Structures are given as C-alpha cells and as structure tokens.
Amino acid sequence: MSERNGGDLVVESLAALGATTVFGLPGQHALGAFDALRRSKLEYVGLRVENNAGFAADAYARVTGGAAPLLVSTGPGALMTLAALQESAAASVPVVAIGSQVPVAGLGGGRHGYLHELVDQKASFRDIVKSVHTVRTASQIPSALAAAWETALTAPYGPVWVEIPQDVLLAPVTVPPVGELAAEPRPLRPRAELVAEAAALLSRAERPVVLAGGGVVRAGAEAELRALAERLDAPVACTFGGKGAFPWEHPLSLRSWLEDRHTTDFLEDADVLLVVGSGLGELSSNYHTFRPRGRVIQVEADLGKLESNHPALGIHADARLALGALAAAVGERRDAAAPGVVAALLERVRERIDGQDLGLERGVLAAVRDALPEDAPSFWDMTILAYWAWSAWPGPMHSAQGAGGLGYGFPAALGAAAADRTRPVLAVSGDGGAMYSIAELATARQYALPVTWLIVDDGGYGILREYMTDAFGEATGTELARPDFVALAGSFGVPAVRTSPERLRDDLAEALAAPGPSVVVLPACLRMFAPTHLG
Missing domain, CATH: 3.40.50.970 (Thiamin diphosphate (ThDP)-binding fold, Pyr/PP domains)
Known part of the structure; x- marks a missing residue:
C-alpha cells in the first residue's frame, strides 16, 4: 500500500x-x-x-x-x-x-x-x-x-x-504526517493551606513517622521524601509497592516489614503519621488490623483512596509536589534517639524471624540478592519467594501485588529489557505462575532480550497450598503436573540449568552475566514466615 x-x-x-x-x-x-x-x-x-x-x-x-x-x-x-x-x-x-x-x-x-x-x-x-x-x-x-x-x-x-x-x-488519508501533538499532563499541586497545616503538625510532633507507598515511586519523589524525613528525623517505612522509595540502609529506615506486628505497633504509636502515595489497603495495613492512635496525614493522588480507610488530613496531590512543599515548610526537628529506636525495632523483627527455622528461605533470597547486579531491575510473580521479597528485599522491586494476578514476572521482565538491553533483568516465578508465560520464551529468544528467569519449582501453587493447609488442614487443587522446565527452555533455544540452594548464587550470577535470555530452575519447597497480623 x-x-x-x-x-x-x-x-x-x-x-x-x-x-x-x-x-x-x-x-x-x-x-x-x-x-x-x-x-x-x-x-x-x-x-x-x-x-x-x-x-x-x-x-x-x-x-x-x-x-x-x-x-x-x-x-x-x-x-x-x-x-x-x-x-x-x-x-x-x-x-x-x-x-x-x-x-x-x-x-x-x-x-x-x-x-x-x-x-x-x-x-x-x-x-x-x-x-x-x-x-x-x-x-x-x-x-x-x-x-x-x-x-x-x-x-x-x-x-x-x-x-x-x-x-x-x-481508510486512505491525505493529511500531512503528524508532526507535533500536545499532551501536557496537568500537575496535581497540593493546596497551600493543607501544606501549612500538615507542616505544623509534623513540626510539633513528638513521634512523627512516614509510611511511603507506591505513589512515591511512581512520582519519582525519592529525593523529596529523604529530604523531609531527614529534616524531621522521622523514621520511614515503605509499603510493598513503595519498595525503593527510601534507602534500605538509612538509619531512619524501618524497611518494609509491614506484615510484622512490631512494625504495625510502631506505626500505630506515631503521634503524627504521614502516609504518602498509599491508600492503606489490605497489605499496607497488615490486613486491616492497623489502628492509628495519633493524627494521620494522607497525601494521595487518587481521590477515591483519600481517607478511604482511615480518617486523615487528606491532601489530594502528586507525591513529589506535596513532599517538596512539606520539606520546605516544616521546621527542622532533631531527635538523636530516632536511629536507635529504628534499630531496636528492626532487631525485634530479626529475632522473630530467627525463631522460625527459615534458613532455607532466607538463604535463597540472599543468594538471589547477591547474584543480581545492583542496577539490574527485578520482576516478581505472585509466589512465596516474592512474598518474602516484599518484606526483606533491600531495594526496588516490581511485582503484581497491585491486583495480585499470576503470570506477571517473566513478560514484565521482557518489557523492562526492551527498554534497556544493556543490563540484565531478573524474573522470578513459581512453577504455577511460570506456566502462564511459557510461550514468551519464544519472545525472549526472538528479540534476544537479556532476561534471566528464575523458576522456583515446588510442584504446585505453593502459597495457596500453604493458605489452604493452614485454614482447612489440607489443600485442594494446588498440586500440578509440570514439564521439565530445563528441557522445555532448551527446546526454545534458551539456555537453562537446574540448580540447588547451595549453587543458586553462582548459577544465577552466571546466567545473568551471559547475553540473551536464560532460565534457572530451583526445585525447592519454601515456606512463609509466620503471620503476625492476628497478634
């Protein structure tokens, strides 16, 4: 034509x-x-x-x-x-x-x-x-x-x-080719009187705490969040969707142990809690057991989520614009004890996990973390290892925890690799979730995308098996026949290796360093840490 x-x-x-x-x-x-x-x-x-x-x-x-x-x-x-x-x-x-x-x-x-x-x-x-x-x-x-x-x-x-x-x-068209198109997103600025009120509350607070959600990451507001937290000496926790919004090793970082009752208690005890870019939904509120005792300030761009779960001083605004305005408006507040309080909380969390005989799970997650280059993005399916990563992964990560559907990890990693082919990308799936995306091995091969796919093979829908066993004493519909993933990947022309927990770090690092796609299969039955949201 x-x-x-x-x-x-x-x-x-x-x-x-x-x-x-x-x-x-x-x-x-x-x-x-x-x-x-x-x-x-x-x-x-x-x-x-x-x-x-x-x-x-x-x-x-x-x-x-x-x-x-x-x-x-x-x-x-x-x-x-x-x-x-x-x-x-x-x-x-x-x-x-x-x-x-x-x-x-x-x-x-x-x-x-x-x-x-x-x-x-x-x-x-x-x-x-x-x-x-x-x-x-x-x-x-x-x-x-x-x-x-x-x-x-x-x-x-x-x-x-x-x-x-x-x-x-x-239909044929005779108009000239499209040259320029105007598509200017409208800035969602916070109202000045709300910023002033929030700044006054934070400046006077004795125990201010910040909970940073995915809206901080989407808005690119990491620098503004850090500036505000450091000006207030306020501890910062990140929701699962907000991973990477605040530096993991920062002395004010509460990290992301939101399913831990110690963290929930700490957030509840804040006399002023600033929630930014989160609707305080099911996961961010420890399954709706969170009961704030102090004043809540909520910054949220999605109007429908503003005060939808807890009464608050609601600020309808983009997270970056609101955090920048707050950082400029608050008075400087010094609290030399804050880092010690944060460290003590993290120690309590660590002691709880230490008491649960979860060496295999912690070792597997550590091996993945050690193998992945620092600037390489990772995409996680809804699988037990991802549930661990939500709380324990030390930096940015991407998962399907927004809607919670299966099959996200591998095709998402392909999309990220298409954006930047100069660095490796990690995808993590269970064997159940992997079956949603097997066809995309052909895509990975066709476009030579540098994605390494870690498949944790436990013979079924592991997290559902655990949920059903805990609730009913036995599981139904969770056990799966599955292919030989190594042989299957090889049939697509994608290099693959079967590994073990002991070899995982080295095998994964080698796969990530090689050009093009690869698959690493880890046969392992992982367990979740004990929930504490009922405590």
Missing part, C-alpha cells in the same frame, strides 16, 4: 507523543495499524499472548517513567488484556492500550455478525481504566491518542483504552 491510511496516523501520533516502542499482538481488525508499524521508526515487540503484552507494557512504563503503548485486536484479543490492565490500574502505571474495533457500521453490536464482535467492547474496560476513547473517523485519531496519553500521565497515573474501527485504520 503506497498511500497512507488511518494506521499511519496511529503510529505517527505515537511517535509525536514520544513513544519509541510498541508492545502487542496483531489481529484481523488491527492489521492496518500493524502494517503502518513497518513504515515507522517505532520498535515493535510482539508477545505471544495479549495479557503478557500488557504486562510487558506495564513494566516498560515502570522503568522508563513514561507511557507505554499496547496494540491489540478486537474482541478476544482486547479482552485478553484485562488482567494486565487491572494490574496497571491498581499500581498506577501509564499504559496506553489501543484496540481495534469492527467497522464503524457494526458499532453497537449484533447487526452485521462481524468476527470478534462485541455488543459494547468499551464497556468491558470502563471499570478498569482511567478513560475510554472511541474513534470514528481518521481525523479523530491524533487528538484521541493525545488525550489518552495526557490522561495516562496525569496523576494518578493509570491505563487508558482507545479503540479504532477496522475501516478507519484502513
């Missing part, structure tokens, strides 16, 4: 908005857009399952800090992205999902019997994404994509859905 069409407007618009990479999977109604990719400078990374393409886009957005385009087809292809978009919504990740539609004449459903036709496709996305955009003519494409892009990158970040009919993608 020598002439340009609606598909060209899609890829030209994405490039004008700053995109360099597109994730997706083609389908009949979307072929006009995929053909246009051939004529563009955008890099296309095609995965084997649409849900995995969504996870890859999610991770790309997380590591780059920008929006990530996801391109899929109508009906089944579109619906397959829903679990991935739910994770992006729960974790506030800006994914711009673009799906095709049946021809314009068929919009509304059922009249023409088109393949993949849904009565109301966009209705399936409304409860998940921030906004839905339907295009009906080619001239609407650039503006619709710009509006979607702006919405995705406006705090709180989140996924958006754009759908474009097949005939609009294929």
Whole structure:
C-alpha cells in the first residue's frame, strides 16, 4: 500500500507523543495499524499472548517513567488484556492500550455478525481504566491518542483504552504526517493551606513517622521524601509497592516489614503519621488490623483512596509536589534517639524471624540478592519467594501485588529489557505462575532480550497450598503436573540449568552475566514466615 491510511496516523501520533516502542499482538481488525508499524521508526515487540503484552507494557512504563503503548485486536484479543490492565490500574502505571474495533457500521453490536464482535467492547474496560476513547473517523485519531496519553500521565497515573474501527485504520488519508501533538499532563499541586497545616503538625510532633507507598515511586519523589524525613528525623517505612522509595540502609529506615506486628505497633504509636502515595489497603495495613492512635496525614493522588480507610488530613496531590512543599515548610526537628529506636525495632523483627527455622528461605533470597547486579531491575510473580521479597528485599522491586494476578514476572521482565538491553533483568516465578508465560520464551529468544528467569519449582501453587493447609488442614487443587522446565527452555533455544540452594548464587550470577535470555530452575519447597497480623 503506497498511500497512507488511518494506521499511519496511529503510529505517527505515537511517535509525536514520544513513544519509541510498541508492545502487542496483531489481529484481523488491527492489521492496518500493524502494517503502518513497518513504515515507522517505532520498535515493535510482539508477545505471544495479549495479557503478557500488557504486562510487558506495564513494566516498560515502570522503568522508563513514561507511557507505554499496547496494540491489540478486537474482541478476544482486547479482552485478553484485562488482567494486565487491572494490574496497571491498581499500581498506577501509564499504559496506553489501543484496540481495534469492527467497522464503524457494526458499532453497537449484533447487526452485521462481524468476527470478534462485541455488543459494547468499551464497556468491558470502563471499570478498569482511567478513560475510554472511541474513534470514528481518521481525523479523530491524533487528538484521541493525545488525550489518552495526557490522561495516562496525569496523576494518578493509570491505563487508558482507545479503540479504532477496522475501516478507519484502513481508510486512505491525505493529511500531512503528524508532526507535533500536545499532551501536557496537568500537575496535581497540593493546596497551600493543607501544606501549612500538615507542616505544623509534623513540626510539633513528638513521634512523627512516614509510611511511603507506591505513589512515591511512581512520582519519582525519592529525593523529596529523604529530604523531609531527614529534616524531621522521622523514621520511614515503605509499603510493598513503595519498595525503593527510601534507602534500605538509612538509619531512619524501618524497611518494609509491614506484615510484622512490631512494625504495625510502631506505626500505630506515631503521634503524627504521614502516609504518602498509599491508600492503606489490605497489605499496607497488615490486613486491616492497623489502628492509628495519633493524627494521620494522607497525601494521595487518587481521590477515591483519600481517607478511604482511615480518617486523615487528606491532601489530594502528586507525591513529589506535596513532599517538596512539606520539606520546605516544616521546621527542622532533631531527635538523636530516632536511629536507635529504628534499630531496636528492626532487631525485634530479626529475632522473630530467627525463631522460625527459615534458613532455607532466607538463604535463597540472599543468594538471589547477591547474584543480581545492583542496577539490574527485578520482576516478581505472585509466589512465596516474592512474598518474602516484599518484606526483606533491600531495594526496588516490581511485582503484581497491585491486583495480585499470576503470570506477571517473566513478560514484565521482557518489557523492562526492551527498554534497556544493556543490563540484565531478573524474573522470578513459581512453577504455577511460570506456566502462564511459557510461550514468551519464544519472545525472549526472538528479540534476544537479556532476561534471566528464575523458576522456583515446588510442584504446585505453593502459597495457596500453604493458605489452604493452614485454614482447612489440607489443600485442594494446588498440586500440578509440570514439564521439565530445563528441557522445555532448551527446546526454545534458551539456555537453562537446574540448580540447588547451595549453587543458586553462582548459577544465577552466571546466567545473568551471559547475553540473551536464560532460565534457572530451583526445585525447592519454601515456606512463609509466620503471620503476625492476628497478634
């Protein structure tokens, strides 16, 4: 096709908005857009399952800090992205999902019997994404994509859905190529009177504490958080989604032991607790057992989460802008005892773990930590080792704990690797979660992505086995037949090795240092540390 069409407007618009990479999977109604990719400078990374393409886009957005385009087809292809978009919504990740539609004449459903036709496709996305955009003519494409892009990158970040009919993608266009598109996210600034009130409370506090959530990481507010904490001498705990928001070894760092009752008690005892970028949901509140006794200040970009679980001085704002304003407004507060108080709390946590005979689990996590280069990102599936990492991993990590779906780790790691091929990326899965993503070994091989996939093979859904055994005395539906993962990876042309806890560090380090994808399989039955949220 020598002439340009609606598909060209899609890829030209994405490039004008700053995109360099597109994730997706083609389908009949979307072929006009995929053909246009051939004529563009955008890099296309095609995965084997649409849900995995969504996870890859999610991770790309997380590591780059920008929006990530996801391109899929109508009906089944579109619906397959829903679990991935739910994770992006729960974790506030800006994914711009673009799906095709049946021809314009068929919009509304059922009249023409088109393949993949849904009565109301966009209705399936409304409860998940921030906004839905339907295009009906080619001239609407650039503006619709710009509006979607702006919405995705406006705090709180989140996924958006754009759908474009097949005939609009294929229709010839005579307008000039898209040059510039305006998509300026609106800054979500804190109100001055709220900053002043919060600053006064923090300045007068005797026991101020900060709880930093994922909103701090998404906003890139790590420097502002550290400045405020050091100005107040306030201890800082990070939620599981907020890993990396505050330095792990800092003398004011309470780290992330949020499922430990000692930490919960410490947070409850604060006379002023500043919660930033967290809705204090199930995991961040130790399964809703957290009962603050002092004044709570909550900074949250998602209006629906503001004071949704606890009364607070609510500040609807971007975390970076709010923390910067607070750091400038608070009075300097010195507390020489704060580091000792933090150290004493961490010692109590350590003693509790020491008393539970969990040497295997702690050794495995330490081996993974030692093998991974300091600047290499890691992506974790919903598996026991990831649950350990939420509390004990000493730096940034990415997991699917926002929505909690299986299959995130490996395709997400592929998305991160597509953003930067100069450093290795680690994916961690259990054998159950790994089966969601086996097809993506072909993707890893096709694009030579430097991802090392650690599969902890315990013969089933390990965490569900543990939950059911604890609750009912025995587990049902958790035991799984599984392949020889080493041989299976080899059939894809991906190097693989079976390791042991004793060899894990060296085998994993070797795999991470090698170019391209690799798989390391660890047969092991890991246990969780005893929960303390009922204490």
